[in-house]
């Protein structure tokens with residue numbers, strides 16, 4: 001409040017104009033390329049030099065491109081598989097960390113955050129060396145394992161945040177009402193941390209579906225995912241199909257983020273009740 | 275069926291170096307309204323949790339309905355708990371909350387339906403089945419918590435400061451309602467509270483606790499009229515404490531010298547010999563003031579302070595040797611009400627059987 005009033009002076013007015021302009025420029029800088037990308041995915045011309053009218057041609061040709069179809073399938077297998085596995089294990093890790101005391105817990109705790117902090121490229125090289133040493137055939141399986149390796153951390157962190165303010169007396173109330181440990185988990189604990197688990201799963205899916213670096217290092221012949229496919233297409237020049245494909249991925253990621261936001265909102269409402 | 279709903283035999287509970295419960299022995303009869311009363315941190319909740327099975331005793335035995343509990347988990351004990359913060363399941367409706375215990379015991383759908391509606395009727399919450407706990411007021415949540423426990427017809431109901439979160443007026447109303455409910459259903463209630471008035475109002479018997487130990491067990495009247503220790507006398511109601519030395523013991527009565535100028539009397543309720551350091555406790559409402567020495571044992575003094583508190587008037591009277599006592603006089607019909615003013619010379623007097631002889 002006080003600050004606002006100070007800015008009302010003459011000098012303040014100038015400052016405000018400059019700040020507004022600065023904000024606008026920043027937004028244009030951030031979003032102009034995205035707008036261009038989306039607009040040109042509907043351009044009837046093959047070249048980005050001029051607008052020649054609206055078309056859905058490039059989206060149709062995407063659907064007919066067998067290589068892109070295969071890449072999409074790979075992407076879904078990798079993201080789906082690694083999300084399921086890392087959600088189950090990440091949730092278990094979060095429960096163990098939040099609920100039990102064991103020796104070396106502090107070390108585990110710090111190690112858990114490492115995959116979030118390590119640069120992708122380091123992790124990618126690390127994993128590649130590991131697979132080579134293990135004589136593993138690079139392919140979808142090695143990609144899934146790699147994605148699980150970083151996703152577990154993200155899921156665990158999100159679920160733990162939810163568990164941190166879980167009211168333990170709710171579990172005691174369930175046990176007081178004749179529910180054994182499993183029934184208590186299934187009927188009380190799991191439903192209450194579900195928003196956290198779903199949030200973690202969505203995050204894992206989003207991270208997995210657009211990962212490039214780690215996937216690039218751990219993939220083998222025939223296991224290209226969408227980002228890898230786009231990369232190899234771009235090497236031959238930017239085509240409207242790439243614009244269309246990128247726009248499509250943009251929409252999908254935005255929907256995922258929106259979904260996780262809605263889920264988290266729903267979760268907060270419930271916590272207020274607690 | 276055992277005569278006792280719950281028995282604790284020399285139970286200890288340690289948390290690391292903290293002794294939360296210290297050789298506690300309790301025998302709670304069937305159908306009793308039994309209160310655990312004591313200041314915050316004295317081990318009431320821990321005692322309750324030992325009965326419910328959320329904590330296992332470090333030493334000693336817990337019996338429920340005559341059966342030794344040992345390591346029996348909470349879900350196999352025939353008791354239910356009303357938690358301090360209610361602990362209602364936020365993701366379930368009122369109906370689902372109340373039905374939870376019956377469902378876990380595989381009671382048929384029709385019986386559950388019937389029982390839940392019946393118990394919600396009993397706690398005066400009909401028509402609330404479909405609400406979520408978050409949509410209820412504190413008082414309503416409290417009733418749901420009660421219904422959720424009572425619907426199971428437990429052998430014993432454990433209540434941990436269930437009215438603590440309610441405002442004064444609602445709390446008073448709920449005290450009477452809870453007591454009436456307990457008499458109607460005939461279930462043994464073990465009721466934890468730090469509010470002495472609440473315990474006195476509701477209980478058949480009270481166990482007064484401090485620092486993990488049970489100091490005295492008795493009916494509200496016994497606890498109030500014959501406190502066994504200075505702590506109990508002080509914690510429950512208001513009391514004047516007069517410290518002194520035993521001057522004489524005769525005819526079942528003890529004379530105690532307070533300072534060098536005062537001699538007060540009390541029934542000889544415990545061993546005392548001349549020279550012992552003791553404390554005499556007298557409740558303020560047992561003391562009377564008069565302007566003439568009607569009793570040979572009346573003590574002369576001066577009124578120092580007068581405080582009008584609606585139902586009664588409180589006086590602070592100074593006796594010889596700068597000993598002060600608080601006196602409470604009921605404000606009766608206005609025309610007969612007499613109010614002494616500060617500075618008035620008075621005689622302070624009480625029946626010898628109103629005084630308690632306590633260890634110094």
Ligand SMILES: Nc1ncnc2c1ncn2[C@@H]1O[C@H](COP(=O)(O)OP(=O)(O)O)[C@@H](O)[C@H]1O
Nearest residue numbers: 289292293294313314315316317318319320321
């Ligand atoms: N789980 C626990 N771990 C360590 N100390 C505890 C635990 N539970 C209770 N205590 C301690 O035991 C004592 C009694 O606590 P509690 O039974 O909750 O008292 P009250 O209910 O009478 O206020 C307190 O000193 C408390 O700090």
Ligand SMILES: [Mg+2]
Nearest residue numbers: 315318319320
């Ligand atoms: Mg307590």
